[in-house]
Each structure stands twice: as structure tokens, then as C-alpha cells.
Amino acid sequence: MARVLQISASYYPALKIGGPITAVHNLNKILVQKGLDLTVYTTNAHIDGPITLNNQTSVDGVNVTYFDFSTALDFMGNTGWQYSPSLKKALIENIAKYDVIHIIGLWSYPPLIALRLANKYKIPVIISAHGSLKPEHFATKHFKKSIYYNMLLKKQFKKTVFMQYFTQDEALDTQSFFKLNSKYIVIPNGINILPENEQIVNQHTGYINLLYLGRIHPVKGIEFLVAVLDGLKRININVKLKIVGTGDTEYLNSLKLLVVESDLTDRIEFLGFFDGEKKDRILKNSNVFVLPSYNEAFSMSILEAMSYKLPVIISDKCYFPEVEKNNAGVVLHHDVGLWLKAIELIVNDPEAFNKMSSDAYVFVKNNYDIHQISLKYLECFNYLASN
CATH class of the missing domain: 3.40.50.2000 (Glycogen Phosphorylase B;)
Structure with missing residues (x-):
């Protein structure tokens, strides 16, 4: 089974961000239970209370490393773009060990540096934008995002293998708006369904x-x-x-x-x-x-x-x-x-x-049963790793 490195700017228990944090963690727990070799690199952004930094820890069975981030770029937002030299160092040292890089979100430093390094080492990438590229969302803070996308992301996107969207409408709107030629797959979020x-x-x-x-x-x-x-x-x-x-x-x-x-x-x-x-x-x-x-x-x-x-x-x-x-x-x-x-x-x-x-x-x-949704992710990861 594929070795997957997942990159996100924030991760559970950063609950103040909202539902997506819990959704990603719940999915990861199921993927690990089904045998996926999964590692998460993230930062301690939006997490209250003490947490182990810069060393791998197990969160409900998921291997997670929370990296500290610099506040030198606070002017870019209340968490300074999550600029993390320690995360970059770990990526440079370890990214080549993985078969697939799974990137969550886009408008922060961890996804950007992971995308650049994955493309440099020709490691397959799947980006779960979580709606952040929808034209309606792009219109929010449009000036900043336009500069960011055109200067930093656009070139990298041309090399990206796969995009993951929640709905077909999101896929069609995003692919058309950004003129993307990337392959994509539609996989919605899943939840645990009580009997x-x-x-x-x-x-x-x-x-x-x-x-x-x-x-x-x-x-x-x-x-x-x-x-x-x-x-x-x-x-x-x-x-x-x-x-x-x-x-x-x-x-x-x-x-x-x-x-x-x-x-x-x-x-x-x-x-x-x-x-x-x-x-x-x-x-x-x-x-x-x-x-x-x-x-x-x-x-x-x-x-x-x-x-x-x-x-x-x-x-x-x-x-x-x-x-x-x-x-x-x-x-x-x-x-x-x-x-x-x-x-x-x-x-x-x-x-x-x-x-x-x-x-x-x-x-x-x-x-939307998370166990069925997880099978689609496993199939996608294994496809990318074998191609």
C-alpha cells in the first residue's frame, strides 16, 4: 500500500477553525485502520494548550508532527501564513521517502513548500482544496489571492497530477475558472453514521x-x-x-x-x-x-x-x-x-x-458513510503511487 505524507497548515485539535479539521482527522483514522501508511506534517496554528512540537506523536493512531511556525509574517494574517522553517527542513530531509503527497488547503506556507518539493522530486501530488479555489471563495481577498496564485502557485499547478473536489460543480467551476488541465476526482467528505x-x-x-x-x-x-x-x-x-x-x-x-x-x-x-x-x-x-x-x-x-x-x-x-x-x-x-x-x-x-x-x-x-468514502481515497492513493 502507498506511503502517504499529508500536509496541512492546521490539524486536529485546532477545533476553532471549524468542521473541516475534524473531518480530515476522522478520515485519517479510518485510513490508518484500513492499513494506509500515513504521516501528517502540520503546524500548531489555532491549537490552544500544550502540544508536542517538532517530534512525531500519535493522535488517535495517526502519526502527526506539529511544527512550530514563525510570527515574523504576522502582517499576512493572525497566524503569520504558518511560515515554518522546521517543517521545511523536515520536508527536505524526508519527502523523497513517500509515494504520494496529499496537500490540504492552499493559502499558506506548508502546502506551498510541499508542492514545490514534491514537484522537484517528481512525487505524485493530490490537492484537496476544500473549496478554497471556488470562484466565490477566490473573490474574497481577491487582490492578495490573485498575486499569490499567479506568482507562487500557478507554475506549480501545471505540474500537479491530481485535484480532489467535494462536488462535480466545484470541480467544473474551479477547473474552468483557473484553466486547469489537471486530472481530478470527486470525493465528498464523509462522516461516521450511527446505526x-x-x-x-x-x-x-x-x-x-x-x-x-x-x-x-x-x-x-x-x-x-x-x-x-x-x-x-x-x-x-x-x-x-x-x-x-x-x-x-x-x-x-x-x-x-x-x-x-x-x-x-x-x-x-x-x-x-x-x-x-x-x-x-x-x-x-x-x-x-x-x-x-x-x-x-x-x-x-x-x-x-x-x-x-x-x-x-x-x-x-x-x-x-x-x-x-x-x-x-x-x-x-x-x-x-x-x-x-x-x-x-x-x-x-x-x-x-x-x-x-x-x-x-x-x-x-x-x-456519505466515511468507511465507503475512505475506500475511494485508498484507491486514489494507490493509483497515484503506481503511476
């Missing part, structure tokens, strides 16, 4: 708990949910919203103030960051998941919610039309009136709600 007999049955009881679970950031559109809850209150639809997550402190404080000013403190509750058993409990005690994001790459929270039999109401900017096609939820524009109608329908039609709840679980189980 159905371990699930609490999400039955309509006449009272609906809405759940937002994710990073607290303006791009997530949480203030839109406040407007929706205000509208529901005005038409006497009695639902509550629980907001679970951490992130942008200034934005969070503005949301709390907005809730107070809207007189919705009895309907909207901020619970902070949940993980493990606490997250499991809140998912089991909720009825409907909501995500009005203005720009989403591939939301792990949507998958998690459906795996707990929660119908999902999401924006069209989540780029997940399959949700509605499979009766797992509703996909809507950012129109408060449309969201009010969707929630009102769920409240008033228990039969439709229960069917959607069941269909959500079937959809995610059939398409």
Missing part, C-alpha cells in the same frame, strides 16, 4: 427546536436567523433556536445584542462550543437544522444533522441541491418569507416532517 437503532427517533411533537451548529462568523448568516425568528414570533409560530459554536467574538457580541434588541431572548439561546457527548446530546434533542450561509464549501454540520435524522433548512449558497432532491430538507434563497413558510409547514405537517426526517438519514447513510 439507526442508536438514534433517538426524531418525531414531531408539536414543538420544534431549531439548531444552528457551526462556526460563528458573518459568512454563516446567523443574523438572518434572528430575522426569521422575529418573523415566526410575529405570526405566533412557537419555535426556539439554539446556536452552538465559537468563532468571531465581535460578531458573536453583535448577535447577542441583536437578539436582546429584537426581544427574542426567550427564543434564541447561545450555548458556546460543543464537542463529543455534549454535541451528541444537542443533536438528539433538536428537530431541525438551519444554515443560512452566504458561502459554503461543503458543510460537515449538514451531514451530521442528517445523520441524526434532522431535516435541514439551508440556503442555496450552501451549494447542496441534493438535499432537496432527496427530500432531506429544503434549500432556499435568503428571503425571510420563504424561510417562514418552510418552518411553518414543518410545524403544521407532522407527517411531512417525519418523512423528511427518515429520508435525511437514508440519504446521508447511502452517500
Whole structure:
């Protein structure tokens, strides 16, 4: 089986970044269990608390080395571009030992230096951009990213063997926008699916708990949910919203103030960051998941919610039309009136709600089981190593 070196700027337990960190680590655990010889090189960016630096350590069975990084380039961001001389030194010494280099993300130093060295030594590369090359994301900080891409990445991309995308739409949009001729494969994120007999049955009881679970950031559109809850209150639809997550402190404080000013403190509750058993409990005690994001790459929270039999109401900017096609939820524009109608329908039609709840679980189980997803990665790694 192929020897794979995975490179990312941040890695588990950097949970404050959001769902992708956990998704990558969960996948890696399964890959190692299936026999893949996998090593992770990363930095200690976004990790609170002590951690072993510059020496390999086992994280749930995955061999990980966290390298320190310089703060000399803080002007490029709050973690200084993750510029790490120690990571570069380790790559120069060891990269030739691996059959495949798997790069996670792009807009930081570790992926860049790994890509350069892999191309220098003619080692096959697969890049998982995690939505960072989507035209909508590239438009954010467009000036900086354009310079960075054209000066540092474009030449390297011409040599890159493989790209990995979450969806076919992401693949087509990215390949066209950047005029890439790279081969690519579409592999979505996967999640651990609990057996159905371990699930609490999400039955309509006449009272609906809405759940937002994710990073607290303006791009997530949480203030839109406040407007929706205000509208529901005005038409006497009695639902509550629980907001679970951490992130942008200034934005969070503005949301709390907005809730107070809207007189919705009895309907909207901020619970902070949940993980493990606490997250499991809140998912089991909720009825409907909501995500009005203005720009989403591939939301792990949507998958998690459906795996707990929660119908999902999401924006069209989540780029997940399959949700509605499979009766797992509703996909809507950012129109408060449309969201009010969707929630009102769920409240008033228990039969439709229960069917959607069941269909959500079937959809995610059939398409996003992490054990099945891992087999696609193994096949891809072995193909690259043998070619």
C-alpha cells in the first residue's frame, strides 16, 4: 500500500477553525485502520494548550508532527501564513521517502513548500482544496489571492497530477475558472453514521427546536436567523433556536445584542462550543437544522444533522441541491418569507416532517458513510503511487 505524507497548515485539535479539521482527522483514522501508511506534517496554528512540537506523536493512531511556525509574517494574517522553517527542513530531509503527497488547503506556507518539493522530486501530488479555489471563495481577498496564485502557485499547478473536489460543480467551476488541465476526482467528505437503532427517533411533537451548529462568523448568516425568528414570533409560530459554536467574538457580541434588541431572548439561546457527548446530546434533542450561509464549501454540520435524522433548512449558497432532491430538507434563497413558510409547514405537517426526517438519514447513510468514502481515497492513493 502507498506511503502517504499529508500536509496541512492546521490539524486536529485546532477545533476553532471549524468542521473541516475534524473531518480530515476522522478520515485519517479510518485510513490508518484500513492499513494506509500515513504521516501528517502540520503546524500548531489555532491549537490552544500544550502540544508536542517538532517530534512525531500519535493522535488517535495517526502519526502527526506539529511544527512550530514563525510570527515574523504576522502582517499576512493572525497566524503569520504558518511560515515554518522546521517543517521545511523536515520536508527536505524526508519527502523523497513517500509515494504520494496529499496537500490540504492552499493559502499558506506548508502546502506551498510541499508542492514545490514534491514537484522537484517528481512525487505524485493530490490537492484537496476544500473549496478554497471556488470562484466565490477566490473573490474574497481577491487582490492578495490573485498575486499569490499567479506568482507562487500557478507554475506549480501545471505540474500537479491530481485535484480532489467535494462536488462535480466545484470541480467544473474551479477547473474552468483557473484553466486547469489537471486530472481530478470527486470525493465528498464523509462522516461516521450511527446505526439507526442508536438514534433517538426524531418525531414531531408539536414543538420544534431549531439548531444552528457551526462556526460563528458573518459568512454563516446567523443574523438572518434572528430575522426569521422575529418573523415566526410575529405570526405566533412557537419555535426556539439554539446556536452552538465559537468563532468571531465581535460578531458573536453583535448577535447577542441583536437578539436582546429584537426581544427574542426567550427564543434564541447561545450555548458556546460543543464537542463529543455534549454535541451528541444537542443533536438528539433538536428537530431541525438551519444554515443560512452566504458561502459554503461543503458543510460537515449538514451531514451530521442528517445523520441524526434532522431535516435541514439551508440556503442555496450552501451549494447542496441534493438535499432537496432527496427530500432531506429544503434549500432556499435568503428571503425571510420563504424561510417562514418552510418552518411553518414543518410545524403544521407532522407527517411531512417525519418523512423528511427518515429520508435525511437514508440519504446521508447511502452517500456519505466515511468507511465507503475512505475506500475511494485508498484507491486514489494507490493509483497515484503506481503511476
